[in-house]
Amino acid sequence: MALSGVRVLELAGLAPAPLCGMILADFGARVVRVDRVPRSAVATDVQARGKRSMSLDLKRPRGAAVLRRLCRGADVLLEPFRHGVMEKLGLGPDVLLQENPRLIYARLTGFGQSGKYAKCAGHDINYLALSGVLSKLGRKGENPYAPLNLLADFAGGGVMCAFGIVTALYERTRSGKGQIIDASMVEGVAYLSSFLWKSQSLGLWNRPRGENLLDSGAPFCETYKTSDGKFMAVGALEPQFYEQFIKGLGLDSDKLPSQLSFSDWSEMKKKFASTFAQKTQAEWCSIFEGTDACVTPVLSFDEVASHQHNKQRNSFIENDQEEISPRPAPLLSRTPAVPSFKRDPFIGEHTEEILLEYGFTKQEISKLYSDKVIESNKPKANL
Numbered sequence: 001m002a003l004s005g006v007r008v009l010e011l012a013g014l015a016p017a018p019l020c021g022m023i024l025a026d027f028g029a030r031v032v033r034v035d036r037v038p039r040s041a042v043a044t045d046v047q048a049r050g051k052r053s054m055s056l057d058l059k060r061p062r063g064a065a066v067l068r069r070l071c072r073g074a075d076v077l078l079e080p081f082r083h084g085v086m087e088k089l090g091l092g093p094d095v096l097l098q099e100n101p102r103l104i105y106a107r108l109t110g111f112g113q114s115g116k117y118a119k120c121a122g123h124d125i126n127y128l129a130l131s132g133v134l135s136k137l138g139r140k141g142e143n144p145y146a147p148l149n150l151l152a153d154f155a156g157g158g159v160m161c162a163f164g165i166v167t168a169l170y171e172r173t174r175s176g177k178g179q180i181i182d183a184s185m186v187e188g189v190a191y192l193s194s195f196l197w198k199s200q201s202l203g204l205w206n207r208p209r210g211e212n213l214l215d216s217g218a219p220f221c222e223t224y225k226t227s228d229g230k231f232m233a234v235g236a237l238e239p240q241f242y243e244q245f246i247k248g249l250g251l252d253s254d255k256l257p258s259q260l261s262f263s264d265w266s267e268m269k270k271k272f273a274s275t276f277a278q279k280t281q282a283e284w285c286s287i288f289e290g291t292d293a294c295v296t297p298v299l300s301f302d303e304v305a306s307h308q309h310n311k312q313r314n315s316f317i318e319n320d321q322e323e324i325s326p327r328p329a330p331l332l333s334r335t336p337a338v339p340s341f342k343r344d345p346f347i348g349e350h351t352e353e354i355l356l357e358y359g360f361t362k363q364e365i366s367k368l369y370s371d372k373v374i375e376s377n378k379p380k381a382n383l
């Protein structure tokens with residue numbers, strides 16, 4: 001796989017960094033998640049596919065020393081803490097890059113390593129708000145709303161950080177040097193919104209929230225309820241697709257206002273809603289499937305894996321525990337990601353195996369155990 005042989009140390013954190021680590025693991029990296037001691041009963045990393053776990057107390061000087069030694073043999077360190085925490089542990093970039101100049105030191109935070117908020121707590125919605133993007137999200141007359149924690153945590157955070165790591169790994173093939181990645185989720189999601197900034201002159205976003213082309217203002221870029229309580233998604237933006245959409249609805253475009261007549265959009269939306277309400281989702285699918293009307297069913301998580309198109313592409317996978325989840329993307333033709341199908345690791349399951357792999361002797365390991373710097377949680381062998 002593309003990242004085979006890359007050794008990643010991921011310090012256990014909340015959602016964004018675990019996704020970054022999982023992406024690297026899916027594409028072949030050997031990701032070790034460093035969990036705390038004493039280990040918590042509940043493993044909150046639900047994105048642990050393909051990772052191994054060791055428990056290490058970084059607050060103990062001996063524990064920090066173990067991590068420093070691991071970093072001397074690693075390619076990437078991924079830390080999910082607010083600014084200053086690693087420095088307080090004696091594990092800042094100055095120290096670790098001194099000991100391993102090839103190390104890629106990825107710092108995934110909400111607000112970045114500088115600025116007045118750098119040391120503040122926060123979550124997805126805060127970062128999305130500070131990026132400006134949240135102000136664009138929401139229906140007419142309603143408060144802005146954050147689409148789950150997808151945009152800042154994951155798109156602008158985990159995925160953007162993974163991109164930074166892969167870019168730095170590529171650059172290192174030329175320079176032989178590592179570097180620090182300051183991955184701020186505010187900036188990551190703002191960067192993703194470049195289209196909104198660059199299209200200001202096109203008049204796509206000049207109206208208030210929820211009254212524009214792509215933010216639920218336009219009747220031809222909207223979802224509609226069907227007679228069986230399901231939904232259809234309409235994205236018929238261009239005139240030639242919009243024509244096919246109107247035809248599929250069984251309406252006469254000559255009797256409707258023109259597509260871009262902003263002032264008529266709310267009446268048009270009511271017309272389309274009453275039309276969609278007359279048939280089931282399956283009936284609308286049979287009308288629109290195979291056309292360029294840009295109309296698709298809104299699939300639930302229960303339906304999505306078995307949908308014909310997604311099945312044909314194996315877009316969703318089932319692991320050994322019969323858990324369904326999305327296949328890694330994008331699909332590389334020659335070196336595709338091969339995600340693990342095994343269960344997620346128990347916290348501390350691989351402590352000893354990892355330390356041995358990184359050159360610790362059995363004596364050193366037993367001393368670390370007796371001093372409670374590390375913990376192990378190997379599952380009992382099924383006899």
Ligand SMILES: C[C@H](CCC[C@H](C)C(=O)SCCNC(=O)CCNC(=O)[C@H](O)C(C)(C)COP(=O)(O)OP(=O)(O)OC[C@H]1O[C@@H](n2cnc3c(N)ncnc32)[C@H](O)[C@@H]1OP(=O)(O)O)[C@H]1CC[C@H]2[C@@H]3[C@H](O)C[C@@H]4C[C@H](O)CC[C@]4(C)[C@H]3C[C@H](O)[C@]12C
Pocket residue numbers: 011012013014015016034035036037040042044056057058059080081082085088089108109110111120121122123124125149153
């Ligand atoms: C699943 C829910 C989360 C969903 C995603 C949510 C919407 C997000 O947006 S996540 C993105 C959060 N932001 C960032 O990641 C940006 C960068 N990080 C930070 O800003 C901060 O880390 C923080 C604000 C996220 C958390 O701040 P905190 O003060 O806790 O931590 P830091 O300042 O970073 O310092 C870390 C300290 O930890 C020490 N440390 C680290 N590793 C080790 C180690 N190996 N050994 C020893 N010590 C270690 C380090 O030294 C620092 O110490 P100091 O502070 O002393 O310096 C989840 C949201 C809420 C969760 C639930 C909740 O927590 C209650 C339950 C808790 C239980 O344990 C599990 C079940 C819960 C129900 C839990 C379940 C889920 O996790 C949540 C719902």
